[in-house]
Amino acid sequence: MALIDTAATMIFTSSSSSTARLLLFNNTKLHKFPNTLSNFRRSTSLHFGTSSPTSRTIVTHCSSSSASVCILKISRGTFKTACQGNDSVPFINGNGRDVESGDTKNAESSKEEMKNDSKEKGEEAEAVAVAPTLDELKELLQKAHKELEIAQLNSIMFEDKAQRISEAAIALKDKALNAWDDVNSALISIEEIVKEEGPVKESIKRAKMALSLAEARHQVALESENENLNSLEEEEALLAAQKDMKECSAKLEDCEKALIRLQNRKDEVQKEVVTLNDIAEKAQTDALKAEEDVANIMLLAEEAVALELEALKRVNDAEIVLQKAEKVLQERGESTSRHGRATFSVLLFQIGFYAIAEALGLAAVKALVAISAIIAGGRLVGMSIDPKLLVSNFPVIMGSLGLLIAGKTIMVAVVAIQVNNETLATVIDGKRVAKDIREEIAVEISRMKEEIGIVPGLAVILVGDRKDSATYVRNKKKACDSVGINSYEVRLAEDSTEEEVLNHISKFNDDPSVHGILVQLPLPSHMNEQNVLNAVCIEKDVDGFHPLNIGRLAMRGREPLFVPCTPKGCIELLHRYDIPIKGKRAVVIGRSNIVGMPAALLLQREDATVSIVHSRTKNPEEITRQADIIISAVGQPNMVRGSWVKPGAVLIDVGINPVEDPECARGYRLVGDICYEEASKVASAITPVPGGVGPMTIAMLLSNTLLSAKRIHNLR
Ligand SMILES: Nc1nc(=O)c2c([nH]1)NC[C@@H]1CN(c3ccc(C(=O)N[C@@H](CCC(=O)O)C(=O)O)cc3)C=[N+]21
Numbered sequence: 001m002a003l004i005d006t007a008a009t010m011i012f013t014s015s016s017s018s019t020a021r022l023l024l025f026n027n028t029k030l031h032k033f034p035n036t037l038s039n040f041r042r043s044t045s046l047h048f049g050t051s052s053p054t055s056r057t058i059v060t061h062c063s064s065s066s067a068s069v070c071i072l073k074i075s076r077g078t079f080k081t082a083c084q085g086n087d088s089v090p091f092i093n094g095n096g097r098d099v100e101s102g103d104t105k106n107a108e109s110s111k112e113e114m115k116n117d118s119k120e121k122g123e124e125a126e127a128v129a130v131a132p133t134l135d136e137l138k139e140l141l142q143k144a145h146k147e148l149e150i151a152q153l154n155s156i157m158f159e160d161k162a163q164r165i166s167e168a169a170i171a172l173k174d175k176a177l178n179a180w181d182d183v184n185s186a187l188i189s190i191e192e193i194v195k196e197e198g199p200v201k202e203s204i205k206r207a208k209m210a211l212s213l214a215e216a217r218h219q220v221a222l223e224s225e226n227e228n229l230n231s232l233e234e235e236e237a238l239l240a241a242q243k244d245m246k247e248c249s250a251k252l253e254d255c256e257k258a259l260i261r262l263q264n265r266k267d268e269v270q271k272e273v274v275t276l277n278d279i280a281e282k283a284q285t286d287a288l289k290a291e292e293d294v295a296n297i298m299l300l301a302e303e304a305v306a307l308e309l310e311a312l313k314r315v316n317d318a319e320i321v322l323q324k325a326e327k328v329l330q331e332r333g334e335s336t337s338r339h340g341r342a343t344f345s346v347l348l349f350q351i352g353f354y355a356i357a358e359a360l361g362l363a364a365v366k367a368l369v370a371i372s373a374i375i376a377g378g379r380l381v382g383m384s385i386d387p388k389l390l391v392s393n394f395p396v397i398m399g400s401l402g403l404l405i406a407g408k409t410i411m412v413a414v415v416a417i418q419v420n421n422e423t424l425a426t427v428i429d430g431k432r433v434a435k436d437i438r439e440e441i442a443v444e445i446s447r448m449k450e451e452i453g454i455v456p457g458l459a460v461i462l463v464g465d466r467k468d469s470a471t472y473v474r475n476k477k478k479a480c481d482s483v484g485i486n487s488y489e490v491r492l493a494e495d496s497t498e499e500e501v502l503n504h505i506s507k508f509n510d511d512p513s514v515h516g517i518l519v520q521l522p523l524p525s526h527m528n529e530q531n532v533l534n535a536v537c538i539e540k541d542v543d544g545f546h547p548l549n550i551g552r553l554a555m556r557g558r559e560p561l562f563v564p565c566t567p568k569g570c571i572e573l574l575h576r577y578d579i580p581i582k583g584k585r586a587v588v589i590g591r592s593n594i595v596g597m598p599a600a601l602l603l604q605r606e607d608a609t610v611s612i613v614h615s616r617t618k619n620p621e622e623i624t625r626q627a628d629i630i631i632s633a634v635g636q637p638n639m640v641r642g643s644w645v646k647p648g649a650v651l652i653d654v655g656i657n658p659v660e661d662p663e664c665a666r667g668y669r670l671v672g673d674i675c676y677e678e679a680s681k682v683a684s685a686i687t688p689v690p691g692g693v694g695p696m697t698i699a700m701l702l703s704n705t706l707l708s709a710k711r712i713h714n715l716r
Contacts, residue, residue, distance in 0.1 A: 141318040148311040155304035162301040169290030176287040179280030186273040193266040200259045207252035214244035425683040434695035442483040456709035457486040458516040459508040464494040498527045509537040516542030516705035542704035567599035569696025570652045581606040587627035589613045595633035632673040642678030651686040
C-alpha cells in the first residue's frame with residue numbers, strides 16, 4: 001500500500017490574491033508534464049526555478065524522489081516601477097519653446113536606444129501572443145467545470161469518510177466504556193471477596209480458640225485420670241474433651257480451607273482486573289485516537305466542502321466572464337487583430353478574468369493541499385477502519401493529481417499573462433510601420449517614373465544652424481533618397497531676412513520639379529512664421545500648415561489638400577494596428593497648430609469624441625483617464641503618468657524630450673510626454689519614444705510629397 005506510506009507535505013507561502021505578478025516559471029518543461037502520477041512524481045525532482053536574478057523572483061522548487069514530499073514555495077516578486085517622472089531634469093537645449101507649441105524637441109538618435117527599443121519589441125510580441133483567446137477562455141471554463149466535478153467527488157468522499165470514522169469512533173468509545181465496566185465489576189467482586197474473608201477469618205480465630213479450650217479440657221481430663229483411676233466421670237470427660245478437640249480441629253480445617261478458597265479467588269479476580277484494566281486502557285486510547293481522527297476528518301470534510309463551493313463560484317464567475325467577453329467581442333468584432341488581442345486582454349483584466357484565472361491557479365495549489373489531506377485522511381482511515389476505502393478512492397486522488405497538473409498549466413498561463421501585464425501594452429512600432437510605408441511609397445514612385453517619367457521632388461528650407469533642425473533635415477533627405485524622391489535643400493544663415501526665405505519659397509512654388517515645400521520650424525524669432533507659411537503655395541504645402549489646409553481640415557464636407565504629417569502619422573499608426581477610433585473617447589493633450597489641434601480635428605473626422613487638454617485645463621488627469629485614445633503633444637517629459645491612463649487605453653506619444661542621462665553617449669536620452677514605465681502597464685497599446693511617432697512624421701512627409709506629385713500630374 002504505497003500510498004499509505006506516502007506522506008505528502010506541502011508548504012505554501014503566498015501573499016493572498018492581489019494580482020501578484022508573482023509567479024515566473026521560466027522552465028518550459030512545466031508545460032510538458034502529462035497528467036500521470038509517475039510523471040508528477042518525476043516532475044517533483046525537476047527544478048522549475050527562476051532564471052532571472054533580478055526583480056521578478058519566484059522560486060518554485062519541488063524536490064525529493066520516491067516519497068512525494070513536495071515543497072512549493074512561492075514568494076512575491078518585486079517589480080521595478082522606476083519612472084523618470086516629473087522630477088526628471090529636462091535637457092535644456094536653448095530651444096525655449098512653449099510647452100504647447102507641440103513642436104517636439106529633438107536630439108540626435110542613439111543607436112543604443114534603438115537597440116534597447118528593438119529588444120523591448122521582441123518581448124512585447126511574445127507577451128501579446130499569450131493574451132488568451134475566447135477558445136482558451138472556454139477551455140478554462142471547462143477546466144473549472146472539471147475541477148468542480150472533482151471537488152464534488154472529493155467532498156462526497158470526505159463526507160463518507162467522516163461518517164465512517166465517526167461511527168468507528170463511537171464504537172471504540174463504547175468498547176472502552178464496557179471494558180471499564182468490566183474492570184469495575186471485577187474490583188467489586190474483589191471487594192466482596194475481601195468482605196467474605198472477614199467472617200471466615202473470625203471463624204478460624206474462634207475455631208482456634210475452641211480448639212485450644214478443648215485441648216485444655218483434654219489435658220485436665222488426662223491429668224485427673226492419672227490421679228483418680230477409672231473414675232467413670234473422668235473417663236467421660238476425657239472422651240468429651242477428645243471429641244471436642246476433634247470437632248474443633250475439623251472446624252478449623254474447614255475454615256482455613258474456606259479462607260484459602262477465598263484468597264485464591266481474590267488472586268484470580270485481581271489478575272483479571274489487571275487484564276481488564278489493560279483492555280480498558282487500550283480501548284480508551286483507541287477511542288481517544290478515533291475522536292482525534294473524527295476531528296481531523298471533519299476539518300478535511302469542511303475543507304473539501306469549501307473547495308467545492310469555491311469551485312462552484314469559479315465556474316459561475318468563469319461563465320459570467322465568458323458571456324461578457326463573448327458579448328463584447330461580438331460588438332467589437334476585433335478578436336483577431338494584434339491590437340484586438342491586447343484589448344481583449346485588457347478587457348479580460350477589467351471583467352475579472354485574471355482574478356479567476358489566478359484563482360484557478362491557486363485552486364491547483366489548493367488541490368495539492370487537498371490531495372495531501374486525502375492521503376493523510378487515507379492514513380487515518382487505513383489505520384482506524386478500512387484501508388480498502390483509500391484504494392477505492394484512488395481514482396479521485398488521481399483525478400486531483402491530473403487536475404493539479406492541469407492547474408499548474410493554467411498557472412503558467414496566468415503567469416505568462418502576469419508577466420505580460422508588466423508591459424501589457426502592445427508596442428506600436430512606428431519605426432517598423434514607417435519602413436513599411438517607405439517601401440510602399442518606393443513602389444509607387446518607381447511606377448510613376450515608369451508611367452509618366454516624373455519623379456516627385458521635395459524642397460526643404462532650413463534657416464539657422466540649430467543642431468536638431470539640421471539633423472531632421474538630414475534625416476528627411478535620407479528618407480527621400482530611400483524612396484526615390486528628389487530632394488532640394490536650401491540652407492540660410494540665422495540672420496537671413498524673411499524676404500530671402502519668401503524668395504526661395506516663391507522660386508520653389510514656380511518650380512515644376514518641386515512637388516512639396518517644407519520650411520523647417522522653428523524659424524528664427526525675427527521672422528514671422530505666419531507670413532512664411534502663408535507663402536507656400538497650397539498645392540505644395542506638404543506640411544499641411546497652410547491656414548487653408550487647416551481650415552478645410554476643420555470643416556465637415558471639405559477636404560484639405562494635405563494633412564499635417566505628425567497627426568497624420570498618429571492616425572496612420574492607429575489604422576495600421578487595427579485600433580478602432582469610431583465612437584471612442586479621445587483626448588489630445590496640447591493644442592499646437594502643428595500637432596494638437598490638427599490631431600483633434602483628425603480624430604473628430606474619424607468619429608471619435610474628442611477632448612483637448614491644455615495648460616489651463618483644471619483636471620487634466622481626470623479627463624485623460626476617460627480616454628480610450630490619448631495623443632499627447634506637449635513636450636513635457638513623463639508628464640502623463642500611469643494614473644492618468646484608463647486600463648486598456650491606446651497611447652500615442654508625440655513628445656520627443658531630451659532628458660539628461662550621463663549613461664548615454666550624448667549625455668541625454670529621449671523620452672516622451674508619457675511615462676512609459678507606468679503607462680505601458682495600464683494601456684493596451686503605446687508608442688515608444690524614440691521609434692514611435694517620429695519616424696512616422698517623416699514617412700507621412702514622403703507620402704504627402706508623393707500625393708502632391710500625383711495630383712499635380714493627374715495620376716490616379
Ligand atoms: N516644417 C516642419 N515640419 C516638421 O515635421 C517638423 C518641423 N518643421 N520641425 C521639427 C519637427 C520635429 N519633427 C520630427 C521628425 C522626425 C523625428 C524622428 O524621427 N525622431 C526619431 C528620433 C530621432 C532622434 O533620435 O533624434 C524617433 O522619434 O524615433 C522627430 C521629430 C518634425 N518636425
